[in-house]
Amino acid sequence: MNFFRKLATAALVASLALGSGGVLAAGATGPLDEEGLVRSVTSLFARSSRGLSRASSDSSGSATASFSPKSASMTVLEAAVKWDELSDSSRDSLQNYMMRPTGTGDAYYYGDPLVHPVQTRNTTHFAIHYSVDVTSRHVVSNPTLDVVSTNGTFTAIDTTVANGIPDYVDKVAVAFEQSWSFLCDPTSFAFENPASDAPALDVDGRYDVYLVDLENGIYGITFPETSDPRISYIVMENDFNEDEFRKNEDLLIAVTAIHEFFHAIQYTMDPWEEKWFMEVSSTFVEDLFVDDVNDYVQYLSSFFRNTNRSLTTFNGLHEYGSALFMKFLSERFKDASDKTFTLGGRTMDVKMVLKRVWDRCKASGGENSVAALEATLTDTATGYDSSLSRAYREFMIWCFFTGSLNPSGNFPAPLLTNTNVFADYSSDVVYATLNHRPLGSVVRNSFFEDDDSNSLVRAVEYPGVTIGQSVNSYPSLAKQPTAALPQYLGTTFLEFVPVNTTRKELKVTFDGYDSAGWSVLAIKRRADGGADFEDMTLNAASQDGEIAVEEFGSQEKYVRVTLAISVIRAQTGMSRSYAYPFTFSATSGLSFERQTSIVEAFAYPNPARNGISTIRYNLMRNADVTLKVYDSRGRLVTTLLDGVNQDAAQFPAGHETVWQGLNDEGTRVANGVYFFKVQADTTTAPRSETTGKIVILR
CATH class of the missing domain: 2.60.40.4070 (Immunoglobulin-like)
Incomplete structure (x- = not known):
C-alpha cells in the first residue's frame, strides 16, 4: 500500500508555518478553505530532505529558531471532520493520505508485502504493529535487542527475562498501557475509553498503533476515520534514537504515547473541539505523566516572546507554550478531587480541572473550549471562584516574573478578593510573596510550584516575557505603541523607565479600542526587589483610564513601572487573531492632555x-x-x-x-x-x- 511509502517521508513544510493558510489559522472559525486544507494535508506527506523543521517567527514575522514538529494530528483531524463538506475532487486527493493503513485481514502494512512483513504485539487494550525487517527503514529501533519483557498486565518492564519481542516494542506497549490506565482508570482521571473500531473496521477491537519511520522530527500522528472521526488509530515513530531527536528514547516513547493517546480520547469526546485546546491538553498531560521530559520547554521562547498573541492561537507552535496556562490552573486552584495515581512504581498527579473542562466540552460539543474554561472556573461547586479573564491576567503576571525579572526564583502569590470584571487587581488586593528559595544544583523540572511545595522553583531559568516597548523620554503624548498590539486573551507589556534620580510622579493614561474589554495592570517594581500592583480603573464605555505612581525615580521607591495591557473581552464577531489598537500618554512630573480619538x-x-x-x-x-x-x-x-x-x-x-x-x-x-x-x-x-x-x- 502506498500510504506508508508517503508517510515515511513526512515533513512539516510551509503549510504548517506561522500565518499559513488552510487548517492552522490562529483561533479562527470561518468558511472552509478547501484548497488550503488539501494543501496542508498533502504537503504534510510530501517527500523532502531529512531534518526539515518548522520555522517559527517572532511578532515581527522575522525567522527565528526552528523546531521539529511534535504531532501532525490536528492537520489530519481537520480533514476528517470536514470530510463531508469537501468536494469529490478534494476527497479523491486526500483519500490515500487519510485511509487506514490496512484493511481487515491484510497482514502487510509497510509497502511491498513480499519484503516487509509486519508483526503484531497484542496487549490488554492495544495492537502494536511493527517490522523487524532490517532492509526496511520502518524497522523498529534495535530489532534484535531483547533483554527485557513486560509484566503480565503490561504496566511495567521486567528486566530479568527476554520474551522474543524487540525491547523497543515492549517499551511502547508499556507506555501505551500506562497511558490508558492514567487517563481512563476510574481511580485516576476516569476519561472515557477511546471509541472502538470493532466490528466495522477491526474484529479484534484493540486500539491500533503502527510503528513507522516518520522522519523529520514528527513524534506521532493520531488519525481519525473519515467515516467517523471519533474512531482513530495512532502512527508513531519507530526509532527515537535517530539524530533528529537527540533525546532519551524511553522518555520520548512515553511522551508520545500519552500525548497521542489523549488525542484519541479527545476525538471520542468531541472531535470538533478547538485544535489549540486539544494540543494544550495533550501537552499538559505529558508533564503530569512524565515530569522529567518537559518536551514543551523548547517552545516556550516563542510563547514568552509573543504574549500579545491570543492564548487560543493555533499555529503549530504557540499552542505548545500555551500548555503552561493549564499547568498554572492546576496549581493555582486547589480542587478537592485532585489526587495522585501510582503505576509501575511512579506516582503521578491527577489534576481534575482538566477533566472538568473536557466534560463540559463534550456536553456542549463543537468549538467551545473557551466557554468550557469559563464555566469551569466560575463554577462555585469547584471552589475556584474565578473566571477565565481573571485567571488569565494572573497567569500573565506569573509569566512576567520569570527569567531576569526573577533572580530570586520566587513567584507572587496573589490573594484575589475583588470580583469587578474591570478591576480584579485593585489597590486593596494584598499580594503575598513566596519565601525566597535560592536555586540549587538540583531543581525540579516544573514551572509553577504549589505554595506548599518544598521543591526549588525554576522561574529564573525560563525565558521571561518580552517588554514590547520601553519609554524613557517624557512627556510621551498620545502615542500609538510600537509594540505588537494584543489580541483577545493576549497581553502587551509597556515599561516606563525614570530619567531622574529624584522623586517624580509618573502619570500614564490609556485609551483602548471601545468595543473590546481591556485590563491594564501596573506592576510597580520597587528598589528593594519587590513589587506592588495596581489596577487601572477603566471607563466601561470608552475603555480609557489613568494611573499615577508617586515616588518614581531611579533612586526612589519605584524604579520601574510596567503596564500589562490585556484584552479580556473580544468584540462580537471579531476573529481572535485581531490585534486591538490603543494609545497611551505618559509624563513624569508634567501635566498633559487627554488622548486623541x-x-x-x-x-x-x-x-x-x-x-x-x-x-x-x-x-x-x-x-x-x-x-x-x-x-x-x-x-x-x-x-x-x-x-x-x-x-x-x-x-x-x-x-x-x-x-x-x-x-x-x-x-x-x-x-x-x-x-x-x-x-x-x-x-x-x-x-x-x-x-x-x-x-x-x-
Missing part, C-alpha cells in the same frame, strides 16, 4: 497612482469625522467627509476614504504636494485631529 492617519499609495490616493485613519471611539484636503498654501481643495452632516457617526475601527485627485468642482488638481486633515468629534472626549501629506504625480 484618532490613532493614526496616512495616505497610500503615496505618491498617488494616476492622481488617486486612499486616506486611512483608525478611530478609537465613535466619532463624527471631517476630512479635508488643502494645497501647499493652506487653501481648501475639497471636503471628503463633513462631520456631523454624515448619516451616522463612524464606529471604532480602521476607515478608508478615496480621494480621486479632484477639487470641489470636480476638476483634476495639478501635480504637487497636498495636505489632508482628519478631525474627530465625540461626546466622550475633546476634539482631536491629525494631518498627513499626499504627493500628486501623474
Whole structure:
C-alpha cells in the first residue's frame, strides 16, 4: 500500500508555518478553505530532505529558531471532520493520505508485502504493529535487542527475562498501557475509553498503533476515520534514537504515547473541539505523566516572546507554550478531587480541572473550549471562584516574573478578593510573596510550584516575557505603541523607565479600542526587589483610564513601572487573531492632555497612482469625522467627509476614504504636494485631529 511509502517521508513544510493558510489559522472559525486544507494535508506527506523543521517567527514575522514538529494530528483531524463538506475532487486527493493503513485481514502494512512483513504485539487494550525487517527503514529501533519483557498486565518492564519481542516494542506497549490506565482508570482521571473500531473496521477491537519511520522530527500522528472521526488509530515513530531527536528514547516513547493517546480520547469526546485546546491538553498531560521530559520547554521562547498573541492561537507552535496556562490552573486552584495515581512504581498527579473542562466540552460539543474554561472556573461547586479573564491576567503576571525579572526564583502569590470584571487587581488586593528559595544544583523540572511545595522553583531559568516597548523620554503624548498590539486573551507589556534620580510622579493614561474589554495592570517594581500592583480603573464605555505612581525615580521607591495591557473581552464577531489598537500618554512630573480619538492617519499609495490616493485613519471611539484636503498654501481643495452632516457617526475601527485627485468642482488638481486633515468629534472626549501629506504625480 502506498500510504506508508508517503508517510515515511513526512515533513512539516510551509503549510504548517506561522500565518499559513488552510487548517492552522490562529483561533479562527470561518468558511472552509478547501484548497488550503488539501494543501496542508498533502504537503504534510510530501517527500523532502531529512531534518526539515518548522520555522517559527517572532511578532515581527522575522525567522527565528526552528523546531521539529511534535504531532501532525490536528492537520489530519481537520480533514476528517470536514470530510463531508469537501468536494469529490478534494476527497479523491486526500483519500490515500487519510485511509487506514490496512484493511481487515491484510497482514502487510509497510509497502511491498513480499519484503516487509509486519508483526503484531497484542496487549490488554492495544495492537502494536511493527517490522523487524532490517532492509526496511520502518524497522523498529534495535530489532534484535531483547533483554527485557513486560509484566503480565503490561504496566511495567521486567528486566530479568527476554520474551522474543524487540525491547523497543515492549517499551511502547508499556507506555501505551500506562497511558490508558492514567487517563481512563476510574481511580485516576476516569476519561472515557477511546471509541472502538470493532466490528466495522477491526474484529479484534484493540486500539491500533503502527510503528513507522516518520522522519523529520514528527513524534506521532493520531488519525481519525473519515467515516467517523471519533474512531482513530495512532502512527508513531519507530526509532527515537535517530539524530533528529537527540533525546532519551524511553522518555520520548512515553511522551508520545500519552500525548497521542489523549488525542484519541479527545476525538471520542468531541472531535470538533478547538485544535489549540486539544494540543494544550495533550501537552499538559505529558508533564503530569512524565515530569522529567518537559518536551514543551523548547517552545516556550516563542510563547514568552509573543504574549500579545491570543492564548487560543493555533499555529503549530504557540499552542505548545500555551500548555503552561493549564499547568498554572492546576496549581493555582486547589480542587478537592485532585489526587495522585501510582503505576509501575511512579506516582503521578491527577489534576481534575482538566477533566472538568473536557466534560463540559463534550456536553456542549463543537468549538467551545473557551466557554468550557469559563464555566469551569466560575463554577462555585469547584471552589475556584474565578473566571477565565481573571485567571488569565494572573497567569500573565506569573509569566512576567520569570527569567531576569526573577533572580530570586520566587513567584507572587496573589490573594484575589475583588470580583469587578474591570478591576480584579485593585489597590486593596494584598499580594503575598513566596519565601525566597535560592536555586540549587538540583531543581525540579516544573514551572509553577504549589505554595506548599518544598521543591526549588525554576522561574529564573525560563525565558521571561518580552517588554514590547520601553519609554524613557517624557512627556510621551498620545502615542500609538510600537509594540505588537494584543489580541483577545493576549497581553502587551509597556515599561516606563525614570530619567531622574529624584522623586517624580509618573502619570500614564490609556485609551483602548471601545468595543473590546481591556485590563491594564501596573506592576510597580520597587528598589528593594519587590513589587506592588495596581489596577487601572477603566471607563466601561470608552475603555480609557489613568494611573499615577508617586515616588518614581531611579533612586526612589519605584524604579520601574510596567503596564500589562490585556484584552479580556473580544468584540462580537471579531476573529481572535485581531490585534486591538490603543494609545497611551505618559509624563513624569508634567501635566498633559487627554488622548486623541484618532490613532493614526496616512495616505497610500503615496505618491498617488494616476492622481488617486486612499486616506486611512483608525478611530478609537465613535466619532463624527471631517476630512479635508488643502494645497501647499493652506487653501481648501475639497471636503471628503463633513462631520456631523454624515448619516451616522463612524464606529471604532480602521476607515478608508478615496480621494480621486479632484477639487470641489470636480476638476483634476495639478501635480504637487497636498495636505489632508482628519478631525474627530465625540461626546466622550475633546476634539482631536491629525494631518498627513499626499504627493500628486501623474
